[in-house]
Amino acid sequence: MLEDIEGKLLFEGELVERPRQIKAAIRDYRFPRLERLEP
Amino acid sequence: MVDLQDAANLAVVVGLVVAVIFNFIQYFYGPWAKRREERRQIFANIRTEINSAKVSAKNSRMSAYQGRLETWKKDGHRLPRRIQRDIAPFAELSEGYWPAYLLASKLVELAIYKSVAARTDVAPVLPRATSGGEVHWVVDVDGNKHSKNNIEDSLITVLTEPLLRGDHVRWSWLKYHQ
Numbered sequence: 001m002l003e004d005i006e007g008k009l010l011f012e013g014e015l016v017e018r019p020r021q022i023k024a025a026i027r028d029y030r031f032p033r034l035e036r037l038e039p
Numbered sequence: 040m041v042d043l044q045d046a047a048n049l050a051v052v053v054g055l056v057v058a059v060i061f062n063f064i065q066y067f068y069g070p071w072a073k074r075r076e077e078r079r080q081i082f083a084n085i086r087t088e089i090n091s092a093k094v095s096a097k098n099s100r101m102s103a104y105q106g107r108l109e110t111w112k113k114d115g116h117r118l119p120r121r122i123q124r125d126i127a128p129f130a131e132l133s134e135g136y137w138p139a140y141l142l143a144s145k146l147v148e149l150a151i152y153k154s155v156a157a158r159t160d161v162a163p164v165l166p167r168a169t170s171g172g173e174v175h176w177v178v179d180v181d182g183n184k185h186s187k188n189n190i191e192d193s194l195i196t197v198l199t200e201p202l203l204r205g206d207h208v209r210w211s212w213l214k215y216h217q
Contacts, residue, residue: 004157005198006208008150016146018139019101020205026096026105026132031089033125 081117084110085126092133101203102144105136140203147202151194 065071085108092106108115108130115123115130201208 004154005147005150005194005202008153012146012150015139016143016203017205019136019143019203022132022136022139023096023101023105026092026129026136029093029129029132031125031129033121034086 078118081110081114082122085115085118089126089129092129099204101140101200105133105140107133143203144199147199148195150202151198152191155191155194 088106088108088110092108095104095106108126111126111130115126118126198208
């Protein structure tokens with residue numbers, strides 16, 4: 001059954017992965033202009 | 040003629056000196072100073088919110104609160120444009136997390152419902168059994184009988200986080216948690 005579930009989620013891949021991608025993007029986000037303003 | 044020229048030069052010099060003094064006062068004590076102080080405060084608040092959002096994003100739990108940039112929404116337009124261009128995509132990401140999480144977790148729930156339904160002979164999505172209502176039973180590999188709704192709920196509770204995290208779930212892992 002787990003394979004069934006994972007298979008169904010693979011079908012919906014992008015939407016299911018989106019929160020993970022957003023978390024990663026937030027973690028890795030750089031602020032080039034703000035960093036230049038840092039003391 | 041010479042006197043007039045001198046007077047004009049003097050007027051220009053005096054005008055320049057007055058303008059410099061005026062700008063000096065504006066810059067250090069007038070509305071410009073006030074605006075600069077407001078921007079500094081807004082900027083500091085946004086920095087704190089950005090740091091908080093980054094800390095939230097490091098939490099591996101997908102259902103954990105993801106910090107948002109409330110000061111940015113309220114006062115971000117008061118910052119210089121070049122700073123706004125830096126922060127805007129980040130704020131958009133932070134705002135987009137919860138809708139994306141809710142949609143993804145609904146898809147996981149739906150996949151679990153459909154998979155449970157495919158393994159049993161009952162309709163794919165059932166109304167929840169209320170007291171006195173009809174209960175559908177399934178038997179697990181050990182021969183124990185469970186209400187189908189309980190099985191679905193347990194699987195949703197146990198599987199949603201790892202599936203959203205992108206972990207490959209295994210029966211051994213699942214049994215341990217059950």
